[in-house]
Amino acid sequence: MENHQFIYPILVSLITALGLVSISLCIAAEFKKTKKKDLRFDGELCYLPGSVAFELGIGGLICLLMGQVIGNLLICRIFFSRDHQISSKDKKKPTINSLICVISW
Numbered sequence: 001m002e003n004h005q006f007i008y009p010i011l012v013s014l015i016t017a018l019g020l021v022s023i024s025l026c027i028a029a030e031f032k033k034t035k036k037k038d039l040r041f042d043g044e045l046c047y048l049p050g051s052v053a054f055e056l057g058i059g060g061l062i063c064l065l066m067g068q069v070i071g072n073l074l075i076c077r078i079f080f081s082r083d084h085q086i087s088s089k090d091k092k093k094p095t096i097n098s099l100i101c102v103i104s105w
Helices: 007-032 053-079 093-104
Strands: none
16 A cells, blocks of 8 residues: 555645646736726826736736646656566656646746
8 A cells, every 4th residue: 555645635625725826826917907987197107006907917917836746746657666666568658748848847
C-alpha cells in the first residue's frame, strides 16, 4: 500500500480550489473595472481614478500561477518518478505528457 495515498486527492482539491478562486477574482475584477464615465479631464490631461480591479486581477493571476505550478509538479512527480515502470507500448506517454505540460505554460 502506498504511504501517500491521500496526498494526490488533497493536491487536486487544492488546485481546483485555486482555479475557482482565480475565476472568481477575475470576474469580480471585470465588474469593478473603471468605466468610461469615470474618465476625468482637468484642462490639459486625462486621468482615470484608481480602482480595486487591478488588485483583484493580480490576486487571480497569483492563484492561477500557484495552481499551475502545483499541478505541473504533481504531473512531473507522477510520470517522471523512478518507481514508475514504462512498458514498451507506453514509451511515448511521458513524452506526450511532458509536451502537454510545456504547452500549458
